[in-house]
Amino acid sequence: MDLTLTAEELSFRDTVRGWLRANVPAQWTVSLKDDDSKRAHLEYLRSWQRTLFDGGWAGISWPKEHGGRGVTIIQQSIFQEELALAGAPQQLGVIGEGLVGPTIIAVGKEAQKQKFLKPLLMGEHIWCQGFSEPNAGSDLAALNTKAVLDGDHYVVNGQKIWTSFGHVANWCLLVVRTDPTAPKHKGLTCLLVDMTSPGVAVRPLKMMTGDAEFNEMFFTDVRVPASNVLGQVNEGWGVALTALGNERANLGTALYLMFKRDCDALIVLAATIERNGQPVTKDPLVRQKLAQAHLDLEVFRLNSLRTLSGMNNTHAPGPEGSILKLYWSEMNQRNAQIALEVLGLIGQSWDFDEGRWAFNYLRSRGNTIEAGTSEIQRNIIAQRVLGLPRSY
């Protein structure tokens, strides 16, 4: 057991740090309230992706022959950490880089690799993922969007929901039902769909936070070339699982840093709040809560480090990812609540601290639902880690 970085890892970190120092643009400060500034923001993010690509920092975990750097998972984590520490812009291409690209590399045809991988890394193709449907959430294989072969095209009809980046994406990894007569896991196919095709409609889905982070997507007689089938026809379930395996392998590094910023900010804020003639940070009950938030977050960091180190040895995302997902999602809900309790009634106001704590509280309610509910994660742990029988 030795948690210090190796000389190679340290030198990698220095290289990343040096490049980021020279290339991270000044922070975006314009309000995103109107459409023009939203469009401009999108261009800003797209140009950042291009900067990453030109510097050789796009898709760094991908194999070199596909345009990546073939770095280790620990180096990937270092990169994530440095991006956050440098205040780099959000990465528009996370779905493409983390989920679609690796799946194309794993099961795609040569022509698909040629066509899609480079534009993905350059930020020309922004990808979204068309998996969930109104009646297929946790039970994803129950999805019902249909694709029927018509000549050399598939004709797609149906609805998808909870699509991150759906409003900005120009490509979509879509799971459709191609054989309605087969058992539910056996009749699915993955398609690579051009979102500018006629018949594709995207509608932002407003959440309880008031933001529209996700979308609904409607497909009406959308024609997709048969050459855009990813993997084999009717074997889309396996392809989807490959993609989801990459999603669950989310390293936790960026998440940790995001939560840490909140936790540290809460501590700084609490020290400025007076109640009953003294700073609330002198109140023993508040001290208990702040210490609990800090320690919970630290245990998440250590769980992440341990998972990372394990993945570095096995080179594969395992079901342990479910333990991490379960931990952070429930922790973030606990800590969002702690923030409100420490701050008192004012804390939930949209007019306090730019609504930061109101937003965090509401947003955290989605954490135990998105990317597999806590119940599904516990099922996965029970079956795949503990070897208990399938229960649903």
Add this chain to the structure above:
Amino acid sequence: MEFDLSKPQKLLRETARATLTQNYPLERVRERMASDAIHDESLWQIITDQGWVGLNLDESCGGLGLGLVELAVVAEEMGRACLPCPFLATTWAATLLDQAANSEHASTLQSITAGSLKATVALMDQNSDWDIEHVQTQLKPTPAGWQLTGRKTLVLDAAEVDILLCVVRQGLELAVVLVSTTSSGVHCTETRSLDATHKLFDVSFDAVSLSQKDIVAVGDQAREALEYATRVATLATCAEMLGAMQWIREATLDYAKTRKQFDRTIGSYQAVQHQCADMLLMTESARAATYYAAWALTVNAPDGNKAVAIAKAYCSDAGREVAHRGVQVHGGIGFTWEHDLHLFLKRIKVCEFLFGNATWQREQIAKLIL
């Protein structure tokens, strides 16, 4: 970066597990619990033959010169075996003696690591907690040297050991003095603990005569030695709890896989599966926190002290929770004296409060971050 144990550390774990399961199955733990003397010289012999007492101390004083990760490995296996022995107490005392670095006591330390002497630390006054600054028991000067009168409470394994390292005041200064448990004026009275494998005692000192050389350390040196040694003992307690959690988690899973109700194994029901999944999450999180703290303290990381407080706070809450859920999944059989679960539940319960429970530890964390 490697979070997993190294090959030698894994070998140590295998050796410890094999040694303890062969020599000390739970039936023997129960035999000792039923007898007056909980500790067993033959067991202490096995432990000291392995070099585990003082394993974290330098070879010059009879230790193995290993780090605290190795100490955690051994303590975890002791928790998993629910071992009745004064290992925790003696590790605490030996580390304190070592830190005090008083040449007068080098041979005592040698005897402890060699297994011929056992020791503990007498810290808490009647109305104090784990904060060493609360100690008020006074050492009084006499023409011949010093005299100790007072009472220490909840002293771990006091009647089972040969030496007490007693925390006192010399004037306003904190001091540590070495008192033999057989000295005239020393009386140990058992305070019956929930956990029969970790015995607690009230120790009264009635005009116990001490000489200058019995003073192990004074002032800042005493404070620093005591703080470090207590941190090491706290860490070993976390590891013990982790071992007990691991035993409960595995036993519960085995039971869920075999116990049938409504014609199916209970482990096929989601309500039970989710309990088992939570027990795994808590045990593995306790593991990450404990081993990180062991490593951080060993390499003198800037957050080493905080890491120990975090590990103890987390293990104290999670250990209790795992024990409770283990009983719940077992149902009626888990509530019986016959089943071994309660041995571990009780061990965890006492460890929860030893060296400060989660609430106490959170205040220590608050002092560091607020």
